[in-house]
Amino acid sequence: MIRFTDVVMRYPHAAAPAVDGVSFDVPPGRITAVVGPNGSGKSTLVRALLGRLPLERGAIALDGRDLMTMPRRDVATQMAVVAQREEPVFPLPVPEYIALGRHPHGGPFSGRSPEDRAAIARAVQRADVAAFADRSTDQLSGGEWQRVRIARALAQGGRSLVLDEPTTFLDIAHEMAVFELLDALAREGQGILLVSHQLNLVARFADHIVLLHHGRIAAAGTPAEVMRGEVLERVYEWPLVVSRDPAVGAPVLVPLRGRGTR
């Protein structure tokens, strides 16, 4: 489980914190989604998990241990992260890139043990990237690269999986496949932390939604509790309505045309 407790984060020389007093849990067996407008602090929380930015205040615990002082290799065996952006410094064959996910688990031959090979094969199958196995990472479309990065995180394994906008660049079928995959992983017991702008899909798949606004939690709870028109309209500063989609039985947000017109 990942636990954020009163987390405050500030970029160097910034007047205001990017994350300001945020507390929530990412328990096993659940999809916890963090949503909010551009610049609301979502990726900054992920940067903390990656150890890229220190906390000004508060704490982040990973399965009860202080994440900020844990050896990064220990962190990597328990939590896999698909960051928002990542360009490989040099091209790698796709299977070798995915095998990097096994690196924290072993020594110099990591990626080659029977256990590693099984984890990699399963990740390739679940992320549906077998078709790119003979390519290198610089020969992929944006969506294909995204899926290969998800495969690397699945190969890495661990009890927690963190994904920052994993369906950017994906077409409808592959986007749905990723949400279905996250749902399956959660039902198998993984704790999923998902940052996404896809509010309607989040409302269908997430168990718990944390809505950030200017670095603070504007609302948190079940999709029905957070997907309320007046809350979302205030946070996103755009006229919208929230209704219930009879086809899928989940709240659905419809942005309206033009500011102030209904």
Ligand SMILES: Nc1ncnc2c1ncn2[C@@H]1O[C@H](COP(=O)(O)OP(=O)(O)OP(=O)(O)O)[C@@H](O)[C@H]1O
């Ligand atoms: N490297 C940085 N240096 C200074 N300020 C930054 C830096 N990265 C982000 N910020 C600021 O911190 C705040 C939170 O940014 P963050 O990237 O966490 O937003 P976000 O919610 O992930 O947005 P988006 O939806 O656009 O990805 C914003 O005000 C942003 O301008």
